[in-house]
Amino acid sequence: MMGLQPSLSFIERCELVEISSHGCQLLGPRPLPRHTRVRLDRRTRVAITVAHVIRSTPVESMAVKMWRVGLELEAPGNIWGIAQPPPDWVTPP
DSSP states (O other): OEEOBTTBOOBOOOEEEEEOSSEEEEEESSOOOTTOEEEEEOTTOOEEEEEEEEEEEEETTSSSOEEEEEEEESSOSOTTOOSSOOGGGSOOO
């Protein structure tokens, strides 16, 4: 994940824990302010899409301080490459 705002520049390796056609939740090393724009990349640094932060909450049960970050995609869809996505992921014509 990479920050897209000049006032908050960062590149972080994060772990996806939940995905949908509208966004995702990931584990990251720090909280991010609400509405922060980020670019999601694959490990090969190929851009997937742009999203914005909707929340950051601490994960209390982990030995190392981690944050669960909720992101909303700017353009909903099956950006994850799921071969047979759930029916509610299909965008009506």
